[in-house]
Amino acid sequence: MTKPTIFTLMGPTASGKTALAMALSDRYPIDIISVDSALIYRGMDIGTAKTSKAELQRYPHQLIDIKDPLESYSAADFRQDALAAIKISLNKGRIPLLVGGTMLYFKALLDGLSPLPPADENIRQKIEAQAAKEGWRAIHQELTKVDPISAERIHPNDPQRLNRALEVYLITGRSLTELTQDKGDSLEYNVMQFAVSCDDRELLHQRIELRFMQMLAQGFENEVKELMIRGDLNLNLPSMRCVGYRQMWEYLSGDISYDEMVFKGVCATRQLAKRQITWLRGWKHPIHWINSDNQKNFFNLFSQALDE
Known part of the structure; x- marks a missing residue:
């Protein structure tokens, strides 16, 4: 057909x-x-x-x-x-x-x-609270440890994408890079x-x-x-x-x-x-x-x- x-x-x-x-x-x-x-x-x-x-x-x-x-x-x-x-x-x-x-x-x-998880407001708020205290560069450094490929692609001054990338890892235990391959x-x-x-x-x-x-x-x-x-x-x-x-x-x-x-x-x-x-x-x-x-x-x- x-x-x-x-x-x-x-x-x-x-x-x-x-x-x-x-x-x-x-x-x-x-x-x-x-x-x-x-x-x-x-x-x-x-x-x-x-x-x-x-x-x-x-x-x-x-x-x-x-x-x-x-x-x-x-x-x-x-x-x-x-x-x-x-x-x-x-x-x-x-x-x-x-x-x-x-x-x-x-x-x-x-x-x-890719089969990414829906947003989790609780996790997002925790990430934002950490960023308010330590700065988004600290969040970027944390992302580098769990998902270096995404960290290299995402600018340290891009809070929305940083938050999402780290959120995905915290929800699933798998990196955004890994999940987006599917x-x-x-x-x-x-x-x-x-x-x-x-x-x-x-x-x-x-x-x-x-x-x-x-x-x-x-x-x-x-x-x-x-x-x-x-x-x-x-x-x-x-x-x-x-x-x-x-x-x-x-x-x-x-x-x-x-x-x-x-x-x-x-x-x-x-x-x-x-x-x-x-x-x-x-x-x-x-x-x-x-x-x-x-x-x-x-x-x-x-x-x-x-x-x-």
């Missing part, structure tokens, strides 16, 4: 993925499924360059605005939600198109996930993958800077002020570590100047794009490379894929 086909559209931030997906939706019965770890959060619209409400009404996106910024959301959560959205789309006779730049989510979906269930679909090429890096950098300035003009500062007023958010949360939000938070807290915020925000976004491109260049799955400025070529490739 022939497996159903799903489609992916990947690429770095500001490369034009969403515009391509919406243009494609004008021609085909597409269901857009977001693959973006920032767009999941409600109340974080401007700084994430979230599709406007008017556009979302015309081009509905799945897996947008599904979490409060206080909540956590893992790659495993994404895979479960994405598979459910794909199934619903196929059952309606439509075409699932997964669009975004969170490569870890794409990898979780396509390659499966993969979960494979994907039950054929996958046709497209990715936006970014050969002109300078043009991409210009787009990133322009978009950041547009965010500022649209009220990004006030958006972060509203998040700070809540009183229950902080910079250690995954939501507030999203590109741009950390820098704006630091500015509003008086830690950096406005100009520093702009400079650091643009630089952080460029660094994110660089990491995304690196992921794509090393992607082990076959990719059809496209240019965001050449919609006709993309449409032709997509049409050929549907006919195969």
Whole structure:
């Protein structure tokens, strides 16, 4: 029996993925499924360059605005939600198109996930308490003893990943490195993958800077002020570590100047794009490379894929 086909559209931030997906939706019965770890959060619209409400009404996106910024959301959560959205789309006779730049989510979906244990809040709190007393470098040193490979990969100033790696060992008695060698269930679909090429890096950098300035003009500062007023958010949360939000938070807290915020925000976004491109260049799955400025070529490739 022939497996159903799903489609992916990947690429770095500001490369034009969403515009391509919406243009494609004008021609085909597409269901857009977001693959973006920032767009999941409600109340974080401007700084994430979230599709406007008017556009979302015309081009509905799945897996947008599904979490409060206080909540956590893992790659495993994404895979479960994405598979459910794909199934619903196929059952309606439509075409699932997964669009975004969170490569870890794409990898979780396509390659499966290792059988890692769920989070244990008690253990996490103990690790955080130890870190508050001794510092995260002490946690990093402890991780080095039980999982040197993960310790080498994780920066000593990355509390979230350090906590998780040590937590996994304390729960299971096995290292994160060991457990991640085992993969979960494979994907039950054929996958046709497209990715936006970014050969002109300078043009991409210009787009990133322009978009950041547009965010500022649209009220990004006030958006972060509203998040700070809540009183229950902080910079250690995954939501507030999203590109741009950390820098704006630091500015509003008086830690950096406005100009520093702009400079650091643009630089952080460029660094994110660089990491995304690196992921794509090393992607082990076959990719059809496209240019965001050449919609006709993309449409032709997509049409050929549907006919195969």
